[in-house]
Amino acid sequence: MVTIKSDSEIQLLKIAGNIVYRTHQYLKPFLKEGITTKELDKLAEDFILENDATPSFKGYGGFPGSICASINNEVVHGIPGDRKLKTGDIVSIDIGACYKGYHGDSAWTYAVGEVSEEKKYLMKHTEAALFEGLNEVKAGNRIGDIGFAIESYAKKHNLAVVKELVGHGVGSNLHESPDVPNYGNKGKGLVLKEGMVIAVEPMLNLGTANIFILDDDWTIITADEKPSAHYEHTVAVTKDGYQILTGE
Numbered sequence: 001m002v003t004i005k006s007d008s009e010i011q012l013l014k015i016a017g018n019i020v021y022r023t024h025q026y027l028k029p030f031l032k033e034g035i036t037t038k039e040l041d042k043l044a045e046d047f048i049l050e051n052d053a054t055p056s057f058k059g060y061g062g063f064p065g066s067i068c069a070s071i072n073n074e075v076v077h078g079i080p081g082d083r084k085l086k087t088g089d090i091v092s093i094d095i096g097a098c099y100k101g102y103h104g105d106s107a108w109t110y111a112v113g114e115v116s117e118e119k120k121y122l123m124k125h126t127e128a129a130l131f132e133g134l135n136e137v138k139a140g141n142r143i144g145d146i147g148f149a150i151e152s153y154a155k156k157h158n159l160a161v162v163k164e165l166v167g168h169g170v171g172s173n174l175h176e177s178p179d180v181p182n183y184g185n186k187g188k189g190l191v192l193k194e195g196m197v198i199a200v201e202p203m204l205n206l207g208t209a210n211i212f213i214l215d216d217d218w219t220i221i222t223a224d225e226k227p228s229a230h231y232e233h234t235v236a237v238t239k240d241g242y243q244i245l246t247g248e
């Protein structure tokens, strides 16, 4: 069921989202060669707890971490562990926080030191694809408009859209209806209404769109081992557009 959030619910979602945003800002200076993804996970978890929230991902479907940390050819759901970041890596950090029963969800891909031109290209255009999708978010538009905009932008820049994983509604559950695919047809799908809250989250690959899941049953990797990037904001649909909830 797709729910319309009240103003007071949107206020709580905004507090949760702001904690997610600030956790990202807090982690940024630590994203350097030598740090393990487990250390990043601990930093993020402590920060979220200190802000009177809980990490949404911890224990979600049995996920062992508080954040997802996905390096290079890993698309999403990388489990924090003993692996160290290296200069030249890109790392997608996905963070969720729950405040008074309401969630925020945002992912961002970061460069570790200087990275290759192709990785820079992938990051720049995946971030831009997120905003192309968000440009379509407003009351009266449809879910398909968002996916169409993202897919068209990705195609234009020779990047592949991961189709098995999609954006989603956000509220008192981390994942709610509707699904928000990163592909679609203009003018098709559910009509967006003021007060809906959704996470838009393109995952784009430099090579093939095909993906595999690793034996840990979580980590998703690209089939050709080329890099992947992931950008996500949770937003509220407004009359004329959208309000970013996972921001300042």
Ligand code: MG
Pocket: 094, 095, 096, 105, 106, 107, 232
């Ligand atoms: Mg996320």
Ligand code: MG
Pocket: 105, 167, 168, 199, 201, 232
């Ligand atoms: Mg999400």
